[in-house]
Amino acid sequence: MTASGTTERWVRALPTVTGRFDPDAAALAAHLAHGEDLLAALPSKPDRSPRQHGLADVVHRSARRLRSSFLRAHATTVYDEVTERRTLSPRLPELARGAARRVPGLLPDPDQMAAELRHAQADKEGREIDQAIFFSELLRLPDVGAHVLESMRGPTPRALALLPEFRRVGELHLGSVHLVRLHGVAHVTIHNGHCLNAEDDRLVDDLETAVDLALLDDDVHVGTLRGGEVDHPRYAGRRVFSAGINLKDLHCGRITYIDFLLRRETGFIHKLLRGLAVEDDPSTWPHDAVEKPWAAGVDTFAIGGGMQLLLVFDRVVAGADAYFSLPAAREGIVPGAGNLRLGRLAGGRLARQVILGGRKLWAGEPDARLVCDEVVEPGDVGDALDRAAHDLDNPAVVANRAMLTLAEEPPDVFRAYLARFALVQAQRLYSPDVLAKVGRFAS
Structure with missing residues (x-):
């Protein structure tokens, strides 16, 4: 089967979020692991053809749709497990790493993020958008979002x-x-x-x-x-x-x-x-x-x-x-x-x-x-x-x-603003117009 056909079949197999945490987490991990295999079969981003860029975009969009659906159902559960029912107050990097360990595929792992840092902005896979989906969904929830912000107000x-x-x-x-x-x-x-x-x-x-x-x-x-x-x-x-x-x-x-x-x-x-x-x-x-x-x-x-x-x-x-x-x-x-x-x-x-x-x-x-x-x-x-x-x-x-x-x-106004900002800003970082503008600073 062609790469295009394999990708289309993977997209059609997108699992449905049932509302039960453990089965949904397992289904997400399995599906997104297959998606990573599809990306790994492509050349690195700078070397992709237009058709290959299109296939990678389909994979990322479908994976992000699944992450969003999963978090709409389970963001509170993920947060409470990572923070041990909010008895811990992790800063943002620790929170992201904890969620990546608890639900594989939900966020990029440290190796994936380290790989991103080896590239110019235009040559990254855009895994920070996956992080943004996570933080946007947490901040969208009043109680969870308030705890995230309060945790960041502690001294470093x-x-x-x-x-x-x-x-x-x-x-x-x-x-x-x-x-x-x-x-x-x-x-x-x-x-x-x-x-x-x-x-x-x-x-x-x-x-x-x-x-x-x-x-x-x-x-x-x-x-x-x-x-x-x-x-x-x-x-x-x-x-x-x-x-x-x-x-x-x-x-x-x-x-x-x-x-x-x-x-x-x-x-x-x-x-x-x-x-x-x-x-x-x-x-x-x-x-x-x-x-x-x-x-x-x-x-x-x-x-x-x-x-x-x-x-x-x-x-x-x-x-x-x-x-x-x-x-x-x-x-x-x-x-x-x-x-x-x-x-x-x-x-x-x-x-x-x-x-x-x-x-x-x-x-x-x-x-x-x-x-x-x-x-x-x-x-x-x-x-x-x-x-x-x-x-x-x-x-x-x-x-x-x-x-x-x-x-x-009011704190809740700030939280609601950040919930939207968290995702929009990440998307802007990888938009064609921004990448073209910052390209002026290549030398």
């Missing part, structure tokens, strides 16, 4: 290991981030200067570590974030807040779905907004989180993910020559939770101009004051940021920002 093991040193010394160099405590303020500075302080997997890890440490250290009352000096010839020696996602890394396949796209939203950005989750303990009652105010100082520009960050800060100051933009439509991806937050802060019409039309907001424009509180001379950003931190150093600010956040973005 790296931060806990570094906490004694930070408490003692008050300063850490974390790779792409510098953290220093001065007079009750944790100053976080991005040092990813080789790429205009663009975001990559390492920076997301370093920023979450820095945010955790600032929130865990009792001697810190307020946090600030600013970009450091960069190496780019056009901006050499100047500070830049952030150029957003590192598109060269995206082209090369080094921007990962779990450790970048999901982690930044559910990890350090969520903690900036809602604080660290703390244990239910008599010593912490009645609080369930450690929250602190945050201010940002914008030099030169805050593009893409950089502008997204500003939407969760309590105070934003910017140099008069700076601008803000979310070029999502031009890049072809979704700007994180920017779609959720920008319209609330600035209004739906302006949000559409920025996100869909690519409009830049220059700091001096009246509309820019909807995302920025104060505009100063470029050389005065540091002093203005210090003043903003001083103004926020007030216990009543902490209580009031928590209530503002609850009113403006």
Whole structure:
């Protein structure tokens, strides 16, 4: 039988989800194992003919349809088994690995993901879409999704290991981030200067570590974030807040779905907004989180993910020559939770101009004051940021920002947004228009 005929017969044999977990899991594992055999019989993705690309697409689409159907029936059961009935709080990578072990074929295994990382984005099989189906279905469920998000609000093991040193010394160099405590303020500075302080997997890890440490250290009352000096010839020696996602890394396949796209939203950005989750303990009652105010100082520009960050800060100051933009439509991806937050802060019409039309907001424009509180001379950003931190150093600010956040973005609204974002963003990563656009960064 031809490869096409074998594939068609496999698609017609798609098992029906019965609602009984063990038989459904066994049927899924067997069917998807056969699907992997069909993919393995094809050349690697870069070497496939158009007909072979079509066959692989049929296999992936059918497999994803089965995964979706299985999870619609059994997501809660899978989650409860992996988390031992929610007595464990695994972070996203551990959760994905646990589900892959419990139901073979439901998610890619570590070997499959390691193989993906050896390829450029355009040459991957797209197994991150399979991960996205899993997380989207978990987040869709109110109780399960809330537990997933709460688990990600705990401090990272790296931060806990570094906490004694930070408490003692008050300063850490974390790779792409510098953290220093001065007079009750944790100053976080991005040092990813080789790429205009663009975001990559390492920076997301370093920023979450820095945010955790600032929130865990009792001697810190307020946090600030600013970009450091960069190496780019056009901006050499100047500070830049952030150029957003590192598109060269995206082209090369080094921007990962779990450790970048999901982690930044559910990890350090969520903690900036809602604080660290703390244990239910008599010593912490009645609080369930450690929250602190945050201010940002914008030099030169805050593009893409950089502008997204500003939407969760309590105070934003910017140099008069700076601008803000979310070029999502031009890049072809979704700007994180920017779609959720920008319209609330600035209004739906302006949000559409920025996100869909690519409009830049220059700091001096009246509309820019909807995302920025104060505009100063470029050389005065540091002093203005210090003043903003001083103004926020007030216990009543902490209580009031928590209530503002609850009113403006209820946790269930954020969870429902992420449930949709989790799948849409993964699909965009492998869409032809995005792959063509990031192909410009091949050299």
